[in-house]
Amino acid sequence: MNQFAEKLINWQRQHGRHNLPWQTSDPYRVWLSEIMLQQTQVATVLEYYPKFINRFPDVQSLAEAEQDAVLQLWAGLGYYSRARNLHKAAQQIVYEFGGQFPQQRIELERLCGVGRSTAAAIAAFAFRQPETILDGNVKRVLCRIFALDGDTSDKKFEAQLWQLAESLLPKNQNDMPVYTQGLMDLGATVCKRSKPDCTHCPMVSDCLAWAQNRVAELPRKKSAVPIKHIAFYWLILRRDDGAIWLQKRPQKGIWAGLYCVPCLENLQEIESFGLDDWQEYAVLTHRLTHRLLEITPLLATHFFRQPEDLGSGVWVQPQNWHEYGLPKPLAQFLPQIVL
DNA sequence: TAGGCGTGGGA
DNA sequence: TTCCCAAGCCT
Numbered sequence: 001m002n003q004f005a006e007k008l009i010n011w012q013r014q015h016g017r018h019n020l021p022w023q024t025s026d027p028y029r030v031w032l033s034e035i036m037l038q039q040t041q042v043a044t045v046l047e048y049y050p051k052f053i054n055r056f057p058d059v060q061s062l063a064e065a066e067q068d069a070v071l072q073l074w075a076g077l078g079y080y081s082r083a084r085n086l087h088k089a090a091q092q093i094v095y096e097f098g099g100q101f102p103q104q105r106i107e108l109e110r111l112c113g114v115g116r117s118t119a120a121a122i123a124a125f126a127f128r129q130p131e132t133i134l135d136g137n138v139k140r141v142l143c144r145i146f147a148l149d150g151d152t153s154d155k156k157f158e159a160q161l162w163q164l165a166e167s168l169l170p171k172n173q174n175d176m177p178v179y180t181q182g183l184m185d186l187g188a189t190v191c192k193r194s195k196p197d198c199t200h201c202p203m204v205s206d207c208l209a210w211a212q213n214r215v216a217e218l219p220r221k222k223s224a225v226p227i228k229h230i231a232f233y234w235l236i237l238r239r240d241d242g243a244i245w246l247q248k249r250p251q252k253g254i255w256a257g258l259y260c261v262p263c264l265e266n267l268q269e270i271e272s273f274g275l276d277d278w279q280e281y282a283v284l285t286h287r288l289t290h291r292l293l294e295i296t297p298l299l300a301t302h303f304f305r306q307p308e309d310l311g312s313g314v315w316v317q318p319q320n321w322h323e324y325g326l327p328k329p330l331a332q333f334l335p336q337i338v339l
Numbered sequence: 340t341a342g343g344c345g346t347g348g349g350a
Numbered sequence: 351t352t353c354c355c356a357a358g359c360c361t
Binding site for chain 1: 346
């Protein structure tokens with residue numbers, strides 16, 4: 001067996017993580033965890049994963065669910081296309097694959113929201129297939145050990161990393177789960193982006209970045225993308241009984257599929273709601289990865305035209321807000337305007 | 340193919 | 351405060 005895999009496997013057994021709730025060979029649980037963990041930290045996922053498993057314990061129950069029920073459990077976790085694709089993929093498994101997860105990576109990639117790395121993780125953890133993952137952790141580990149200074153967002157360089165990662169796989173397929181977990185654990189707990197703990201790294205004697213004193217500069221940073229500012233209004237319509245008017249957002253764009261108050265790009269649009277008065281709140285900012293939302297909440301309590309006439313939506317009482325998947329900043333703001 | 344897509348945490 | 355980015359994928 002190659003030395004890299006052997007060292008990593010031994011290190012994982014002694015020093016890796018072994019108590020994460022998704023460490024199982026059940027493909028459903030592995031799949032769900034991999035989707036939740038995309039661009040999301042373990043500590044955050046630990047808050048959502050048990051609730052999701054409790055409500056949808058298997059792929060059948062998820063396939064039969066309403067999209068709103070799935071998004072409700074996902075609300076606050078971000079990247080909501082993951083939830084919509086998760087729901088679609090559950091239906092693919094039940095109705096196209098006869099309720100059984102495919103075992104080959106290439107087949108798993110047919111599932112909505114499952115790319116090569118996620119497919120490889122499922123194939124490795126659940127079916128011991130000799131497939132490598134290549135997530136942010138693995139890219140960082142490889143760039144350091146082999147002192148590679150390419151741009152990890154560059155497709156050609158990424159292709160080289162895939163090839164390198166494949167060449168490092170253990171020969172014994174039974175080692176695939178512990179090896180794959182070791183890759184993730186090493187990147188997450190030792191070979192971290194900042195303040196890597198090289199003195200406790202099982203690979204330090206092989207690490208070219210360490211030998212060249214270049215650990216801090218690898219992997220190379222990609223050029224920063226300028227952040228766009230987006231300004232809009234939230235029109236909060238509150239009925240005399242305290243209910244708020246919520247609309248399901250379109251299936252594309254920010255907060256797709258979630259429930260939200262009407263968003264207006266300018267104050268002229270407010271005329272269509274037939275308002276004669278409203279209260280304006282201070283601008284609240286909400287930062288996304290590549291956008292800065294500048295939201296001005298408007299509260300209206302007297303309106304002579306019913307919003308039902310302007311589009312579909314639902315009146316929701318404050319005690320029932322939690323039953324709807326709301327964007328995080330809205331869920332945080334709404335309590336301020338409770339009667 | 341490069342930009343779109345959330346939220347939270349660390350420095 | 352401000353910036354970067356974390357178990358990526360889709361179009």
